[in-house]
Amino acid sequence: MTRSFVFPGQGSQSVGMGKELAQNMPVAAQVFEEVNDALSQDLSGLMFEGPSDDLTLTQNAQPALMAVSVAVMRVLEKDFEVKLSEVAGYVAGHSLGEYSALTVSGALKLEDTSRLLKLRGEAMQRAVPVGVGAMAAILGLDFEAVQKVAEEAAEQDEVCTAANDNADGQVVISGHKAAVERAIEMAKEKGAKRGVLLPVSAPFHCSLMQSAADEMADALADTDIFKPVIPILTNITAAPENNPDNIRKYLVEQVTGRVRWRETILKMNELGVDKVVEAGTGKVLTGMVRRICREMTGTSLQSPADIEAFAASLK
Numbered sequence: 001m002t003r004s005f006v007f008p009g010q011g012s013q014s015v016g017m018g019k020e021l022a023q024n025m026p027v028a029a030q031v032f033e034e035v036n037d038a039l040s041q042d043l044s045g046l047m048f049e050g051p052s053d054d055l056t057l058t059q060n061a062q063p064a065l066m067a068v069s070v071a072v073m074r075v076l077e078k079d080f081e082v083k084l085s086e087v088a089g090y091v092a093g094h095s096l097g098e099y100s101a102l103t104v105s106g107a108l109k110l111e112d113t114s115r116l117l118k119l120r121g122e123a124m125q126r127a128v129p130v131g132v133g134a135m136a137a138i139l140g141l142d143f144e145a146v147q148k149v150a151e152e153a154a155e156q157d158e159v160c161t162a163a164n165d166n167a168d169g170q171v172v173i174s175g176h177k178a179a180v181e182r183a184i185e186m187a188k189e190k191g192a193k194r195g196v197l198l199p200v201s202a203p204f205h206c207s208l209m210q211s212a213a214d215e216m217a218d219a220l221a222d223t224d225i226f227k228p229v230i231p232i233l234t235n236i237t238a239a240p241e242n243n244p245d246n247i248r249k250y251l252v253e254q255v256t257g258r259v260r261w262r263e264t265i266l267k268m269n270e271l272g273v274d275k276v277v278e279a280g281t282g283k284v285l286t287g288m289v290r291r292i293c294r295e296m297t298g299t300s301l302q303s304p305a306d307i308e309a310f311a312a313s314l315k
Contacts, residue, residue, distance in 0.1 A: 003275040004090040004233075004268050005104070006289075007069045007097035009259075010200070012282035013061045015050035018068040022048070024304045027078045028071035031110070035067045038114035043067065058201060059121030062096045063114050069093075069100035069280030070110060072301050076279075080311035085229040087314060089273065090240060092233040092264050094285060095164075095204070096120070098254065104279075105228035107247060112223050119219055123212035124202050124255070133203030134177035135163065136184050139170055140193030143262070146171040149190060153183035163205035164259040167291040172198070174206040205259055213255035220248050238263035240271070261285075265292040277301060277310070 021028035022044065032044035046055050047064045054060060076082040084091075084104060093101035099117055102108045108116075138146045147162040150173045154160040160175035160183055173183055180203075184195030203209070225248050231240035236250040238260040265288070268276070278285045278300045286298035301307055 002089040002272040003087060003277060004092065004273045005073070005084065005088050005101070005277050005279055006091070006285050007093035007100035007104075008065060008278065008280045008282050008285055009094035009097045010058065010061050010065065010204075011198070012280070012284050013055055013065055014281065015047075015052050015055060017047050017064065017281045018044065018071060019048040020303055021068070021071050021075065025071075025075045025079065027075050031071040031074050032067055034110055035063060035114045038111040039063060039118055056199070057121070058125050059118050062099075062117040062121045065096060065281055066100045066103065066113060066117055068302075069097070070103050070113075072279040072307060073104040075304075075307050076301075076311060080307065082311055082314060088230060088277075090231055090233055090268060090271065091228070092268070093235075094261055095235065095254070095259050097280075097285075098232070098235055098251065100280065101232050102225075102228060102247065105230055105232060107226050107228040107232070107244065109224070116216070116219055116223065120212070120216055120255070123215040124204060124209060127210070127212040128202050128208050130201055132177060133175065133208055134180040135172055135174045135198040135200050135203055136180050137170065137172050137194075137196045137198060138184070138187045138192050139195070141169065141171065141187060141191060143171050145190060146173060146187065146192075149173075149187045150175070150179075150183050153186055154179045155182075159203075159206055159208050161206050162258060163203075165262045166259075167262050167288045169193075170288070170291070174203040175208065176203070205255070205257060207256055209256045213252055216255055217252045220251055223248075233264045233267060235259045235261070235264070238267050240267075261288065262292050265289055265296070269293045269296055275299070
């Protein structure tokens with residue numbers, strides 16, 4: 001049996017996230033304070049109490065989700081003496097979750113990750129004016145069919161592409177809003193069950209994010225990246241990686257590149273993984289695992305009770 005830990009991306013945030021952890025686990029509270037200090041911002045107060053509109057802002061949601069994921073893993077390590085390298089073979093994260101994976105595996109320092117994710121969120125928002133871009137989930141068509149629809153929907157200089165290959169029959173498209181809206185209608189004509197515009201403020205993981213990728217390249221060039229204690233399956237390659245130079249390169253490419261999540265989970269299964277543990281806010285990735293590969297099981301760690309039960313299951 002081989003286990004992997006995975007870490008959620010944007011969309012999983014909710015007001016109250018991490019509050020129970022902070023109230024019951026001093027180690028978790030310390031993580032949130034470290035993130036607050038790194039950002040010179042009371043991010044944990046926003047996480048615990050809201051308002052939701054502010055928490056949903058990309059530059060807040062990204063470090064917030066990372067903070068909860070890291071807090072869960074720190075509690076496992078410090079309070080329950082669970083070492084990542086002894087209980088898992090791989091890590092992976094969905095989009096910004098890749099930064100969480102790199103932090104818990106020792107490739108990035110928490111303070112650096114906090115600043116990088118805030119910058120990443122701000123840079124992504126700067127890249128495209130609000131209302132110009134959009135993202136949508138297309139349900140009921142496979143990746144190749146959605147990619148073809150996206151290409152056909154783009155007119156003249158418009159961008160529209162498959163941005164997240166999440167699971168069988170669940171593909172997210174990204175690009176100019178008009179093209180994305182056309183793609184939704186075209187996908188329905190081709191047999192899609194639904195096409196839903198996502199509540200995001202920018203079109204992530206497409207070429208419209210190039211200026212954000214350039215900003216991240218500059219920031220990452222000045223950031224220490226270390227060899228992770230276990231390999232990370234990157235969004236760009238859907239394959240194991242532990243070379244710091246390659247990790248830096250893929251983090252830049254990830255801003256405009258496709259999130260190959262379905263392929264990542266299938267690669268884990270190919271590598272012998274049969275148990276996937278989602279650490280952080282929500283259960284989105286746990287649900288995707290079940291859809292992608294029936295041979296694999298998913299577990300979600302969010303609350304102190306979840307963590308305690310998981311640690312007990314390892315004995």
